[in-house]
Amino acid sequence: MNHYLVLLIRRPQLDPAVVPLHLAYLERLRGEGRVQLSGGFSDKSGGAYLLHAADLAEATALVHQDPAHVSGGWDITVHEWLAH
Template identity: 60%
Template sequence: MTRFLVMLMRRPQVDPAVIPLHQAFLDTLREQGRNEMSGPFADRSGGAYLLRAQSMDEALAIAHSDPAHTSGGWDVTVYEWNTH
């Protein structure tokens, strides 16, 4: 599998009720062996997670099913990441 860096930047209309849903989503990915690490930025502007997927299309489909994205509260960007 390839690694993808998923960056989430908060929008002004973030609904705090979505945060536990997003965290549960990340926990599920971790249980599946797809989320290597995740966490918020220190300035609370957003966060990131390292996702394992077969392709960019699959990574986008996963990231776009994240409640952070589906709620409209975060801008989500996905990068293929060539880690060592």
């Protein structure tokens, strides 16, 4: 499995009702061993999570299922992270 850093930056039109759905999605991925770390930024501008996937296509597909992406309330980028 490869590591992918997923960065989420809040947009002004963010619907706060989506946040619990996003967190539940991350917990499901954590239960599957897909998410290792996750959390919000201290300035409330967004957050990030460390995703495990076979390749960028799989990582992107998983991120596209995240309610944060589906809702359009965040700008989301996915980076393969060559961390040790």
